Amino acid sequence: MTLIQLEYIIALDSFRHFGKAAIHCNIAQPSLSLQVQKLEEELKTTIFVRNCTPIIPTETGAIIIEQAKKIIAEAGMVQQLVHQQKNTVEGHLKIGIIPTLAPYLLPLFLMNFIKKYPAVKLHISELTTEKIIKRLNNGSIDVGILATPLAHAELKEDVLFNEEFVGYISKDEKIFSKKYILPADIDPNRLWLAEEGHCLRTQTLNLCELQKNSTIEKHLEYETGSIETLKNFVEKNGGITLLPELATMNMTAGKKAMLRYFKSPAPAREISMVTIKSFVKTRLTNVLKDSIITHLPLEVSKKKTMVRLDIV
Amino acid sequence: MTLIQLEYIIALDSFRHFGKAAIHCNIAQPSLSLQVQKLEEELKTTIFVRNCTPIIPTETGAIIIEQAKKIIAEAGMVQQLVHQQKNTVEGHLKIGIIPTLAPYLLPLFLMNFIKKYPAVKLHISELTTEKIIKRLNNGSIDVGILATPLAHAELKEDVLFNEEFVGYISKDEKIFSKKYILPADIDPNRLWLAEEGHCLRTQTLNLCELQKNSTIEKHLEYETGSIETLKNFVEKNGGITLLPELATMNMTAGKKAMLRYFKSPAPAREISMVTIKSFVKTRLTNVLKDSIITHLPLEVSKKKTMVRLDIV
DNA sequence: AAAATTTATAACTTTAATTGATTGATTTTA
DNA sequence: TAAAATCAATCAATTAAAGTTATAAATTTT
Secondary structure (H helix, E strand, C coil): HHHHHHHHHCCCCCCCCCCHHHHHCCCHHHHHHHHHHHHCCCCCCCEEECCCCCEEECCHHHHHHHHHHHHHHHCCCCCCHHHHHHCCCEEEEEEEECCCCCHHHHHHHHHHHHHEEEEEEEEECCCCCCHHHHHHHHHHEEEEEECCCCCCCCEEEEEEEEEEEEECCCCHHHHHHCCCCCHCCHHHHEEECCCCCCCCHHHHHHHHHHHHHCCCCCCCCCCCCCHHHHHHHHHCCCCCCEEHHHHHCCHHHHHCCCCEEECCCEEEEEEEEECCCCCHHHHHHHHHHHHHHCCCHHHHHHCCCCECCCCC | CCHHHHHHHHHHHHHEEEEEHHCCCCCCCHHHHHHHHHHHHHHCCCCCCCCCCCCEECCHHHHHHHHHHHHHHHHHHHHHHHHHHHHCCCCCEEEEEEEEEEEEHHHHHHHHHHHHHCEEEEEEEEECCCHHHHHHHCCCCEEEEEEEECCCCCEEEEEEEEEEEEEEEECCCCHCCCCCEEEHHHHHHEECCCCCCHHHHHHHHHHHHHHCCCCCCCCCCCCCCCCHHHEEEEEHCCCCEEEEHHCCCCCCHHHHHEEEEEEEEEEEEEEEEEEEEECCHHHHHHHHHHEEECCCCCHHHHHHHHCCCCCC
């Protein structure tokens, strides 16, 4: 039994496909087949049932895979212990972050982070919530930064901050004249929404359904995943949209005049750093977390009374 | 990093000597050197300080070795899980047992055990308590069967039974006429003792010192590790010796007439099955334990009031 | 200072892992 | 239902790695 074989069966379990798992492991498909066979031979048990699509682990196989994950995690811990001992922060960290957060959160801390920890190589991907969860599970990213809670038992959530939603109101709207708005003030028919499957859409809808279960019937359906697009729509075409607080930070004074904050408790989304529970690069993620939190604007980091809008 | 490299550094830490560790690992010394170097290179840290004799692990090295032991234990668990799943009992088990127990305990269960579990390969060595502890720690035996408690934090003790001591009294002795004896009845000057370092000697001396701190001055000093020799001395030359109960089971009626049991609570030694705490072949050791306990003579297995004589 | 011990290095051998090409089996598509 | 596509296993060849013997370098012991 080798650590590599254990990595291979974990990948195979995660992809349920020899070819795809092989690509993930950076090897050719026959190598994977052979190593899995060798391990099965050594343990005198079949780990995967091949005569079905997709392949599935046997009962014993599933137990072996669980144990393999434990072993690989403990093995990863070795390098961590060395860094801890040296008091160094280095290594690779693959981060997945949702697109409604990335353009506003990353610039706040990223340059500072890579300057402070030059030995850390970051690899950041903008991904949807769904893809982040999938990739955390198959190990192609280490950390997710996204709205929580996710209610996934295998994931560990570390709350970074709560981000308020702010109304972005065209001058033509009735509620433009109000100083502070209430969820009830928002007319779903005047609301620009993010596209289907977008967590911002879910959160916004949650807010509306919080007040009344009105059927939303829009005259114009426009699907976008971009907050900038939503902003532009309100500016050019009127209407209302909800912006996460960080997206309002760098607006010009003129545009900020169109913002309307909610009366306390304001609706908010909880933003967390998520890892799989067996994740071992704790030192890296800890400094990342610290870096993010210390570079948050005061408006966000100071605790306020909020109502969390869940995404599920 | 490979599991083999981890095994090598564990062996090297245990022997503190490249040559000896290499023999233990069944490889040549340069192979071990090379693999340790490779691991140190990969982790970018030195694990062992070589410019001293014997070599010692660095501070970081010691931490890595601890983690390595955890990983190797978890890896050993995989095969165990497979057996558990198949509900089979198989594998190798290396047992160390003290010489004062081996000839009397092993015949009681061994044939039955190998018949019941034909897939288990046993390798049994008669070893002193000291050597058993050493070999448990360096992994050259899996289980020790010996008198406890040992007061070693890294070892797990599983009590099998308590074995009474019985006086073996020559007809010439005054106390031969007594039906039941007391520790105070034993004249240290008439006592045949096992050799220095022998746990039976320590236990016997403990018993004597329990009553009075008399200085033992013998006319004849004879060093033996064998209970049979002690018996023969009493038979041929008179005097007294203390026998562990199991050593009295197969005696002829004539010789049994020389046995004198202690008044309750009788002095006894605690016999346990000892493993290192990280040991994983729990299924094997469990069936071994069961096998031993179920084949004990009734006189031994039935609980009596005893006073434990410790060996330390 | 010489001998012995111990680890590292070098050159070579053996073993193991990986690959590209191909086969056989199964599923999908037309 | 036949053809195409997909997927894992097998084969032959290559590459990489782990191990070996012999020996050198360094250290300790005598």
